[in-house]
Amino acid sequence: MNITGNTILITGGTSGIGRALAEAFHRLGNRVIIAGRRQPLIDEITAKHEGMVGLQLDVDDPASLSSAVAHIRSRFPELNVLIANAGISRSEDLAADHWTASDAEAIVRTNILGVLHLTAAFLPLLKRNPDATIIATSSALAFVPRADFPTYCASKAFLHSWLTSLRHQLRKIPVEVLELSPPYVQTELTGAAQASDPRAMPLDAFIEEVIEMLRQGDHPGGEILLARDQPRRRAERDGTYDSIFAAMNPS
DSSP states (O other), rough: OOOOOOOOETTTTSHHHHHHHHHHHHHHHOOEEEEEEEEHHHHHHHHHSSSEEEEEOTTOOOHHHHHHHHHHHHHHHOOOOOEEEOOOOOOOTTTTTTSSSSSHHHIIIIIIHHHHHHHHHHHHHHHHHHTEEEEEEEEEGGGOOOTHHHHHHHHHHHHHHHHHHHHHTTTTTTTEEEEEOOOSSSSSOOOOGGGOOOOOHHHHHHHHHHHHHHHHTOOOOGGOOGGGGHHHHTTHHHHHHHHHHHHHHOO
């Protein structure tokens, strides 16, 4: 992926990793379109960044997605980078008598179906433009899960597998497919406490590493994965899965 000169659509672009990526790519001279559900927040962010464009989009809503596609095709037919970053995370106590699948269904709709529908909607446009790239935000938890976030981790494992297949099927089409697998980062994905948790990686430091990896093309197999997360990625191969799982999920 080129890191400058692109027209980039970022979903989930009004907070956390999505917003930080949008701001970083904007500074690098890309035309950045941030998409999110909250129009006031979109307006606030774009007002602070001259040239950045906002687009209201709910990836769970087919009508909203259809309207966004029509808008992009009309105003930004040169779109060549899609960053499917919108996602939600919720803890679940599957052993509790009051547990239902409602949270799991919401996670699947946003984290899985949202990415699939978004890709299906924009892939025909991306195919027509040079230096096209699809990036989807997965998680290092795709490889060894936090058991208290079962559906979230499973949704990211799904994306890892699905992106591998998408990359293979597009191997003769000039659309690069990348998987961004963040570690535990200081965002509000699981709540306000995460943003200041000293155990989490500072967001700015994470984005800086990601941009440098993209600059250098340092993403073997299409995976943007920090060195600190390689042990989890290779746990099955290295025979360390059980010990890492136990360390992450103390009894």
